[in-house]
Amino acid sequence: MGKLKDRALQREKDLSEGKRPSLILKDADPIKWEVLYTRLLGIVQEGRETARLISASPTVREFGECVFCVFTPEGEVVAFSRGILLHFASFTATIKWMLKNNYEDDPGIKEGDLFCNNDPQIGGAHSADVATLMPIFRKGELVAWVGGLTHVMEVGGTEPGGTPPSALSRYDDGLMVTAQKVGENDKYFRDYHIMVSRNTRDGKWWIIDDLAKLGGMIKMKKALLDVIEEYGIDYYEKATYEMIEEGRRFAVSKIKTVLFPGTYRTAGFYDVLNSEQPVRFQKDHYMHFPLEMTVTKNGEMFLNYDGLSSPGYHANNASLICATGLHIYQLLQEVLYDGMFNAGLVQALKLNIPENTVLNPGIQYACSCWVSAMVAAGSCFQRALSRAYYAKGFREEGLSGKAITASVFAGGVNENDSLFSIVNFEMNCSGAAASSNKDGLDSANSVWNPEVNLSDCEPFEPLWPLKWLGRGVQTDGGGFGKHRGGASISSLYVIEPPVKFIESGCYMSGDRVFASAGTMGGYPAPARYRYTLVDTNFAEAAALKQPLPHEEGDPANPDFARLLKGTLKRGSGQSASVQFKQYDLIYHASGGGGGWGDPLERSPNTVIREVNEGLTTITTAENVYGVAAANTPGNGHWTLDEGKTSALRNEMRKKRLKKALSSKAYMKKERKNLLEGKLAPIVKEMYNDSFKKSARFLDEFKQFWGLPDQFSGF
Amino acid sequence: MSTRKTEWSGDVLRDLTDGNLDLQVLLEMQQSIKEEDRFETILKVEQEKVKFPEKILVPIGEHLYVVQKGSERVVKCACGHEFGDYRQTWKLNAKVFARDTAESMEEVFRGPRKCDPSWMVLREFYCPTCAALLEVEAVPPGYPYVFDFLPELD
Numbered sequence A: 001m002g003k004l005k006d007r008a009l010q011r012e013k014d015l016s017e018g019k020r021p022s023l024i025l026k027d028a029d030p031i032k033w034e035v036l037y038t039r040l041l042g043i044v045q046e047g048r049e050t051a052r053l054i055s056a057s058p059t060v061r062e063f064g065e066c067v068f069c070v071f072t073p074e075g076e077v078v079a080f081s082r083g084i085l086l087h088f089a090s091f092t093a094t095i096k097w098m099l100k101n102n103y104e105d106d107p108g109i110k111e112g113d114l115f116c117n118n119d120p121q122i123g124g125a126h127s128a129d130v131a132t133l134m135p136i137f138r139k140g141e142l143v144a145w146v147g148g149l150t151h152v153m154e155v156g157g158t159e160p161g162g163t164p165p166s167a168l169s170r171y172d173d174g175l176m177v178t179a180q181k182v183g184e185n186d187k188y189f190r191d192y193h194i195m196v197s198r199n200t201r202d203g204k205w206w207i208i209d210d211l212a213k214l215g216g217m218i219k220m221k222k223a224l225l226d227v228i229e230e231y232g233i234d235y236y237e238k239a240t241y242e243m244i245e246e247g248r249r250f251a252v253s254k255i256k257t258v259l260f261p262g263t264y265r266t267a268g269f270y271d272v273l274n275s276e277q278p279v280r281f282q283k284d285h286y287m288h289f290p291l292e293m294t295v296t297k298n299g300e301m302f303l304n305y306d307g308l309s310s311p312g313y314h315a316n317n318a319s320l321i322c323a324t325g326l327h328i329y330q331l332l333q334e335v336l337y338d339g340m341f342n343a344g345l346v347q348a349l350k351l352n353i354p355e356n357t358v359l360n361p362g363i364q365y366a367c368s369c370w371v372s373a374m375v376a377a378g379s380c381f382q383r384a385l386s387r388a389y390y391a392k393g394f395r396e397e398g399l400s401g402k403a404i405t406a407s408v409f410a411g412g413v414n415e416n417d418s419l420f421s422i423v424n425f426e427m428n429c430s431g432a433a434a435s436s437n438k439d440g441l442d443s444a445n446s447v448w449n450p451e452v453n454l455s456d457c458e459p460f461e462p463l464w465p466l467k468w469l470g471r472g473v474q475t476d477g478g479g480f481g482k483h484r485g486g487a488s489i490s491s492l493y494v495i496e497p498p499v500k501f502i503e504s505g506c507y508m509s510g511d512r513v514f515a516s517a518g519t520m521g522g523y524p525a526p527a528r529y530r531y532t533l534v535d536t537n538f539a540e541a542a543a544l545k546q547p548l549p550h551e552e553g554d555p556a557n558p559d560f561a562r563l564l565k566g567t568l569k570r571g572s573g574q575s576a577s578v579q580f581k582q583y584d585l586i587y588h589a590s591g592g593g594g595g596w597g598d599p600l601e602r603s604p605n606t607v608i609r610e611v612n613e614g615l616t617t618i619t620t621a622e623n624v625y626g627v628a629a630a631n632t633p634g635n636g637h638w639t640l641d642e643g644k645t646s647a648l649r650n651e652m653r654k655k656r657l658k659k660a661l662s663s664k665a666y667m668k669k670e671r672k673n674l675l676e677g678k679l680a681p682i683v684k685e686m687y688n689d690s691f692k693k694s695a696r697f698l699d700e701f702k703q704f705w706g707l708p709d710q711f712s713g714f
Numbered sequence B: 001m002s003t004r005k006t007e008w009s010g011d012v013l014r015d016l017t018d019g020n021l022d023l024q025v026l027l028e029m030q031q032s033i034k035e036e037d038r039f040e041t042i043l044k045v046e047q048e049k050v051k052f053p054e055k056i057l058v059p060i061g062e063h064l065y066v067v068q069k070g071s072e073r074v075v076k077c078a079c080g081h082e083f084g085d086y087r088q089t090w091k092l093n094a095k096v097f098a099r100d101t102a103e104s105m106e107e108v109f110r111g112p113r114k115c116d117p118s119w120m121v122l123r124e125f126y127c128p129t130c131a132a133l134l135e136v137e138a139v140p141p142g143y144p145y146v147f148d149f150l151p152e153l154d
Helices: A003-018 A025-027 A029-054 A085-100 A103-110 A192-198 A204-231 A231-260 A320-334 A344-348 A373-393 A538-543 A559-562 A604-611 A620-623 A640-658 A663-675 A681-692 A695-705 B008-020 B025-031 B040-050 B102-107
Strands: A065-071 A077-078 A113-117 A128-140 A141-151 A180-184 A262-273 A284-295 A301-304 A349-352 A407-413 A419-424 A466-473 A489-494 A500-505 A529-534 A567-572 A575-580 A585-589 A629-631 A636-641 B056-061 B065-070 B072-077 B082-085 B095-099 B120-127 B134-139 B149-151
Touching: A003 A085, A003 A103, A025 A231, A029 A077, A029 A204, A029 A231, A065 A085, A077 A085, A077 A231, A085 A113, A085 A128, A085 A141, A085 A320, A085 A629, A113 A500, A128 A320, A141 A204, A141 A231, A192 A204, A204 A231, A231 A344, A231 A373, A231 A466, A262 A373, A262 B134, A284 A373, A284 A681, A320 A344, A320 A349, A320 A373, A344 A349, A373 B040, A373 B056, A373 B149, A466 A620, A529 A559, A529 A636, A538 B120, A575 A695, A604 A620, A604 A636, A640 B095, A640 B120, A663 A695, A663 B095, A681 A695, A681 B120, B008 B025, B008 B040, B040 B056, B095 B102
Parallel strands: A301 A349
Antiparallel strands: A065 A077, A065 A141, A113 A128, A113 A180, A128 A141, A262 A284, A262 B149, A284 A301, A407 A419, A407 A500, A466 A489, A489 A585, A500 A575, A529 A567, A529 A585, A629 A636, B056 B065, B065 B072, B072 B082, B095 B120, B120 B134
């Protein structure tokens, strides 16, 4: 058994028994201690920025889809850079897995080694997130690990772009490198990169990202060893464990201060519409995320997903490591943002995600499009946290339901007979959720990376034949409310030039269901979809200088169908790859954030301003916000009619009470429907699955609706 | 973590509880160290705003409070409407309108922006007295009401 493995097991045992270090070094000289932490933060940030400068991938360079970190010898996070914070748990899990599987003996862990992992079940999210780990030795002793991860644009799998929505099992997800030694002496093995080249459509993205990571990590290694030399190894080691303990103490203290103790419940949902996709198991799936969050007066937090749906043969499962990372990252971003982002946070959060569920699936399940699952879970957690903040009086914090994010990808053979494979992350710039005092920002939020960047169009246009006809913020694109959710980004592409072959698809749930819920009277963000217009007269219309579409316009009668001839199809927000040709059009929009509060309490002046800015339609202003406006003849400018607005809102409130039922009457009607089995088959399937997963959910369901004792499912 | 006593003015805290705080002040508040007495301070502000005499124990949502009424603890709307014991969801005593058809969904979400009502419905919970929209649940048909929050008061 390896020395490190023993040490890791002892550390786990100590923590489980509550044996934690005192903050002796911090108390003795807090400035020296804090400066060390700041230097470590500088090291990880330098690694990230170095990699961004080296990488030629626009995903890394433009979007910033990468993260770098320093770990203890046992794999606990000491310092984490900005970037894909979702991967907080990924590296740790990989290091622990290697130690547990006796890597110290075989294949050995020595100075200059490089290990690669993109296996989500070992430590990651999906195969497109490729991590490299490097052990750091000093005088023959392993004293730390450094790691780097980038999102790679092509990893093989059923479709180009690295995140295939038609993947139905792990074996469709793409090339998996499972905690494998891929280099020695700070150099990658040549045969490893040959293997990558031959098993992906365009291996350069993986390989140049590997080199970018290596460049960042070599700088980190040198800087870290310099710091250790300066502070002394004894001080460095003791101080890093103290920092982890400080992270834990801070988490407990802050939770206690800012969140009201109690039990919070939320429920999230998403759909996978594979019955209409060109996949081998054409079946729809409906996922149920019931979350119970308990906050105690002592600052403990417990998250329980009892009743969570089963995994399925579709692309939208998420690994346990990914789910763990999401909750830690979200707690950091929304509550602990002023603390130390290290392994101490993990000790402050207790998480129950049962086995054989969509957030804890078996090895055979695909995880390429894990985002749906993370948005559902993250949205539940976010809304529960918001209510806890709200009750304690911290109304400057808290957010409504998270926006779903998306990706549009394309691949094929270009006009020079070269294979191409590109994924564009602009659709990850979703609308931020609304909060109790402000609207969510438009196209400015991503579920896993708080620093994601929209990117310009220009770096992409030479790489793929999707050219932007327009890009903008979608009108009515966020959840309505007193404060509205941020609106989604939307793009309209035309296929040009005529490449030899092109296939394109996208992934994003939330079509049959609203995936981003509202809070305290706010509405959810709109459902998601994509439009395609094929066999168009685009070339002719352009040659004749006729008006061309640049945006969606009226969603029920989109501009591209109004201005051009062609066959219009409304497809699911998650659409498997299909073939396109020159002058076909694709329209896609990311998700919007959930709204907050009663829409009839929204400032009428704000509503009118946004109508004039094109962010809100006049129909929504009247029907949802109860705002009456007059159109100035000639210039199309809308002005508020205060008197009519007041009367309209009073009238709408009266109508609410007139059309609504008492809760008792509504429940009686619903109960009758349930007893008669008036539910869609997919809904019954979803309920039956959760009933089998959780006796508690079944009991509560029966109790709420007053169903007979013998009821066990539909 | 370090904490401090609140120094925000009454006007700022009133605007905060009204949901209309100036965005620059809001940003300053977000960047400040959290106050250990924020809860007590906010309770005073909330108590001054409502017309009912009962003592507010905790705000649980926009317009909604758990209050001490004699020996009971009940949920009340800011308008004074009473929803019953706080240990069960107040939704059981609200007015409910379910958008469970394409037509009713279309009033809010146009064209392809709607969900499929056979998969998901919107339940709008209104205060029976002031008609405020207190919560919108987006759930599958037949889903039990979500009991959003049971505060630990003792």
